[in-house]
Amino acid sequence: MAETVDVPGDSGTGSPRPLFAGLSDISISQDIPVEGEITIPMRSQIREFDSSTLNESVQNTIVRDLKAVGKKFMHVLYPRKSNTLLRDWDLWGPLILCVTLALMLQRGSVDSEKDGGPQFAEVFVIVWFGAITITLNSKLLGGNISFFQSLCVLGYCILPLTVAMLVCRLVLFAEPGPINFTVRLFVVIIMFVWSIVASTAFLADSQPPNRKALAVYPVFLFYFVISWMILTFTPQTQG
Amino acid sequence: MTRFARVEGHRRSVGRDPRGGVQRRRERPAGPTRSPACGGDHGPRPGGAGGRRRRHGGEAPGRAPQAWAELSWRQADMRAGSSQLPQAERQQPGFWTFEYYQSFFDVDTSQVLDRIKGSLLPRPGHSFLRHCLRHRPDLYGPFWICASLTFALAISGNLSLLLAQRRDPSLHYTPQFHKVTAAGITVYCYVSLVPLALWGFLRWHGGARGRPRRPLGFLETVCLYGYSLSPFVPAAVLWFVPVAWLHWLLGGLALGLSAAGLVMALWPLLRGDPRVMVAALLSTVLLLHSLLALGCELYFFQPLPPVPPAPLTTALPPGSQLPAGTPRTTGT
Numbered sequence: 213m214a215e216t217v218d219v220p221g222d223s224g225t226g227s228p229r230p231l232f233a234g235l236s237d238i239s240i241s242q243d244i245p246v247e248g249e250i251t252i253p254m255r256s257q258i259r260e261f262d263s264s265t266l267n268e269s270v271q272n273t274i275v276r277d278l279k280a281v282g283k284k285f286m287h288v289l290y291p292r293k294s295n296t297l298l299r300d301w302d303l304w305g306p307l308i309l310c311v312t313l314a315l316m317l318q319r320g321s322v323d324s325e326k327d328g329g330p331q332f333a334e335v336f337v338i339v340w341f342g343a344i345t346i347t348l349n350s351k352l353l354g355g356n357i358s359f360f361q362s363l364c365v366l367g368y369c370i371l372p373l374t375v376a377m378l379v380c381r382l383v384l385f386a387e388p389g390p391i392n393f394t395v396r397l398f399v400v401i402i403m404f405v406w407s408i409v410a411s412t413a414f415l416a417d418s419q420p421p422n423r424k425a426l427a428v429y430p431v432f433l434f435y436f437v438i439s440w441m442i443l444t445f446t447p448q449t450q451g
Numbered sequence: 452m453t454r455f456a457r458v459e460g461h462r463r464s465v466g467r468d469p470r471g472g473v474q475r476r477r478e479r480p481a482g483p484t485r486s487p488a489c490g491g492d493h494g495p496r497p498g499g500a501g502g503r504r505r506r507h508g509g510e511a512p513g514r515a516p517q518a519w520a521e522l523s524w525r526q527a528d529m530r531a532g533s534s535q536l537p538q539a540e541r542q543q544p545g546f547w548t549f550e551y552y553q554s555f556f557d558v559d560t561s562q563v564l565d566r567i568k569g570s571l572l573p574r575p576g577h578s579f580l581r582h583c584l585r586h587r588p589d590l591y592g593p594f595w596i597c598a599s600l601t602f603a604l605a606i607s608g609n610l611s612l613l614l615a616q617r618r619d620p621s622l623h624y625t626p627q628f629h630k631v632t633a634a635g636i637t638v639y640c641y642v643s644l645v646p647l648a649l650w651g652f653l654r655w656h657g658g659a660r661g662r663p664r665r666p667l668g669f670l671e672t673v674c675l676y677g678y679s680l681s682p683f684v685p686a687a688v689l690w691f692v693p694v695a696w697l698h699w700l701l702g703g704l705a706l707g708l709s710a711a712g713l714v715m716a717l718w719p720l721l722r723g724d725p726r727v728m729v730a731a732l733l734s735t736v737l738l739l740h741s742l743l744a745l746g747c748e749l750y751f752f753q754p755l756p757p758v759p760p761a762p763l764t765t766a767l768p769p770g771s772q773l774p775a776g777t778p779r780t781t782g783t
Contacts, residue, residue, distance in 0.1 A: 330628045351549075352556040353591070422559040430595060433602065440606050444626040 281305045288368045291410035298361045298414065306367020309374050310339045313438075316377050317445055330441060338441075342434045343367060350419065350427045357418035366431070369411040373435065376403035377442045384447055396443060404439040408432060555590040555670070563592055570678040573712035579675055580667070580716045588670040593677020597638045600680055603687040604638075605631040608751030610691040615753040618693075630751060641743055642680065646672035649736070653720065656728075667720060675716055682708040683744065690748065695755045698748065706744045710737050 265273070281304050314335035330338070347362040355362075380396045411431050419427045544550040569583040609627055616624040650672045657666050686705035690698060713736055721729045 330626070334628060349556075349591070349595075352553050354553065354556075422561070425560040426558070426563060426591060430598075433595075433598060437602055437606075440602075440609075441626070441628075444609060446624070446626070 277302070277304060281308070284368055285371055288371050288410050291413040298357070298365065301361045301364035303360065303364060303367065306343075306364065306370070309367060309370045310336060313339070313370065313374050313377060316381060317441055335441070338437065339367075339370065342437070346430045346434055349430050350415070353423050353427055354420060355418045355427060357415065362415065362418075365411055365414045366434070369407045369414075369435075370438065372403040372406040372410070373400075373438050373442060376400050376439075377445070380442060380445065381447075384445075400439050400443045404435055407435045411435075555588075557587075558589040558591055563589070566592055566678055567596075567681050570681050570712045571708060573708065573715050575715065578716045578719055579678065579712055580671060581719070583678075584671055584674055586671070588668065588674035590670070590673070593642055593673055593680075596677055596681050596684065597642050598635075599684050600687060601631065601634040601638050603684050604634040604747055604751045607687050607689075607691040608753075611693060611751075611753045614691065614693055618756070634747075634751065637743075637747070638680070641739075642673060642676050645736075645739055646676045652732070656724070675713065679709045679712050679740075682706075683747075687747070687751075690752055693753070693755050698752075698755065702744055702748055706741055709744075710740050713737075713740065 280300065280302060284302075284305055314332045317330060317335050318332040343363050343366040346366060347357075347359055350357065350362060351359065376399050379399050383392060383395055383399075386392055408431065412428055415427065415431070416424055544554075566579075566583045569577070569579055573579065605627075608630055612622070612627065613624055616622040646669065650667060650669045653667050682705040686701040689701055714733055717733065717736065721732065
């Protein structure tokens with residue numbers, strides 16, 4: 213529209229005038245019709261994006277979340293210094309792992325109440341309150357990590373110990389004996405070290421250097437207690 | 452770099468950690484500069500016009516700039532910010548703020564290790580309170596030492612049951628998870644209630660006598676008791692070995708070191724008091740400590756065979772507890 217414009221107010225003159233010549237004489241609302249439709253080429257794309265997570269099927273949502281959880285599992289199994297667990301934290305993974313571990317560790321209801329292994333609720337409480345205590349400890353020491361990020365890392369790093377629990381349960385189907393115990397001990401020790409290394413790789417940078425050991429020791433204690441619970445698990449049929 | 456300039460303006464070295472978080476207590480005097488090794492004999496220096504003394508966390512000077520660079524901005528802000536306040540007093544944050552509780556955790560690794568060493572190996576004449584705490588108690592040490600002791604007792608006790616079951620197959624091995632709760636409640640109650648009683652008594656007595664001595668703070672008492680439990684942790688770990696003389700040796704050693712630390716810390720505070728009272732107080736403290744040690748050893752660990760173990764005879768001392776439902780073999 214770089215050519216001259218016929219100003220509507222000058223209806224008498226038919227000759228084209230230079231652009232914006234009489235613009236100061238014009239009042240907008242009366243003389244220039246300002247109406248119509250403006251289309252922005254990006255708009256349809258934005259609208260699509262907005263509705264994509266609201267209107268998608270439940271299956272899509274679940275699959276996407278499971279993929280995120282699976283990706284984080286991979287990061288735990290091959291720990292290297294990366295920010296994935298910290299940036300996109302979620303608590304689905306820790307919940308799945310904690311429930312699996314507690315289901316496998318609980319004793320049957322036929323056993324006496326005073327003795328025996330932990331109940332489901334006890335394992336749950338130990339894992340979650342242990343993780344919360346460690347997070348509070350690291351924040352009180354002046355750590356640079358947020359509450360849920362730390363919970364996320366500690367929860368995901370239980371994955372090696374859950375794998376150890378599965379292996380121990382399978383090994384316990386074999387005949388009991390010192391070899392049985394040695395195999396389980398070996399597996400649990402390896403997975404315990406793996407958990408510590410994985411969680412330290414994620415958490416170590418968040419503390420000032422003169423307090424790293426103070427923040428890592430409770431993590432060590434936490435995974436040690438969980439490893440102990442896994443190692444001493446005795447299924448009821450063999451009791 | 453304005454933070455560094457501000458810190459320097461208050462006559463601190465650039466790299467030093469101003470320890471702002473701890474200086475919020477009004478009653479705390481300007482204490483002495485802390486030497487890196489706990490137990491160095493520095494008396495309290497007179498508080499000068501400068502008010503705040505240089506405090507450092509025991510780090511070597513060469514590390515300081517690096518330490519500053521690696522601190523998160525929030526920490527540096529908090530510390531630099533609090534160092535700007537006038538030297539007389541700093542505003543104590545309310546107990547509902549996070550910073551209030553952060554001031555109890557304002558310790559470095561080296562400090563915690565020094566304090567543990569100071570309580571594991573008490574030296575005569577060196578009070579834990581004066582030389583290790585130096586009026587800056589923390590809650591990290593007591594809390595995690597108690598947690599370690601709890602799990603050490605429970606796990607080691609479980610190990611002793613496992614070994615006893617191997618000696619005597621009629622025993623029934625179970626993970627005994629309830630002992631974790633029992634140990635936790637015992638240890639944490641001991642470390643919170645006994646210092647409360649002691650602190651209350653000392654305050655009441657000091658007030659009654661009218662002596663203008665600086666009273667012992669509650670947190671310092673909790674800290675003293677918490678760190679004094681540190682000799683029990685290795686003892687608890689080693690108590691699973693089913694050898695009787697080793698049990699007595701470990702127990703005696705741990706109790707001796709722990710009680711010595713307590714007595715040496717409390718002794719200077721009771722100078723000038725009537726001897727009867729001092730003797731009664733110290734013997735109560737020692738009695739409670741011994742009860743804790745003895746109770747833990749008897750409850751969490753299996754009774755030991757008095758003679759080289761024979762498969763059919765197991766002597767059970769009265770009052771010992773075994774898991775319910777265990778078939779007892781009657782020894783002859």
